[in-house]
Ligand SMILES: Nc1ncnc2c1ncn2[C@@H]1O[C@H](COP(=O)(O)OP(=O)(O)O)[C@@H](O)[C@H]1O
């Protein structure tokens with residue numbers, strides 16, 4: 665049994681189809697939902713976490729139906745929303761304690777110590793949260809989310825508004841949670857992060873999944889490697905197995921191939937056979953950015969989630 669099963673899940677707001685016929689099976693993994701603003705990421709998470717009823721379709725978490733068995737689902741999950749979920753007037757420990765009480769956690773104080781320790785907040789646990797950095801607040805939200813030992817963790821844009829070091833740290837924690845047996849469902853629009861952190865990714869475009877797979881699979885499927893060679897004369901095109909010659913621009917030859925590094929020796933041989941001198945030859949692997957831009961329509965909803973606004977808001981709260 666997978667941790668998350670989604671069948672034809674849809675959500676309409678009036679005439680707007682925010683989520684369109686989503687079907688996914690998610691195992692014990694870090695699963696990333698990627699998409700531009702307004703593509704339906706938060707709406708999907710809100711349905712999976714029982715906060716919003718789907719218009720059509722259904723979803724199961726650890727075998728429990730999000731609509732018919734919402735209570736059971738809530739026991740299995742934790743959700744860290746996009747907007748802040750900590751109270752800055754209280755200390756870190758008090759914030760976590762509030763959650764622990766709400767969930768009726770047994771052996772409470774020990775558990776609170778544990779999650780604060782896991783999130784590297786022990787030394788600052790008794791400071792008011794208003795003195796925490798953005799990264800520490802996010803880690804505190806994770807600590808809160810962990811206190812009742814969920815099996816599935818939902819994170820909506822967990823690294824938005826954080827600096828590079830804090831983002832890296834959040835992902836390290838997320839990865840170690842997954843290694844310890846948790847399924848993580850995470851939305852992000854930072855492609856680089858999804859590329860390195862997620863086991864699998866779905867790309868959402870206006871509510872529809874347009875691609876699913878591991879970052880490597882997606883990159884291989886959609887975009888090929890590019891091989892760039894700098895030579896000192898004119899190259900005569902021919903038919904080469906596994907390589908397509910794109911063209912020559914002055915001294916630069918461009919080829920594309922499914923596996924760039926495999927065909928380089930052959931290309932070197934071919935270029936030299938034509939008595940050309942190779943100054944440089946390099947293979948460029950596709951980036952997830954390329955896949956993303958190739959799969960989603962150039963569409964960003966102005967009324968959707970606004971990164972800059974969120975950062976400004978975070979700054980104001982500090
Ligand atoms: N409660 C709501 N009422 C009406 N429209 C909504 C509501 N929530 C979201 N939407 C719309 O649904 C679409 C998807 O939004 P959302 O799931 O927040 O996208 P994302 O999280 O990918 O930025 C957007 O067009 C948004 O404006």
Ligand SMILES: [Mg+2]
Nearest residue numbers: 705706746969
């Ligand atoms: Mg969102």
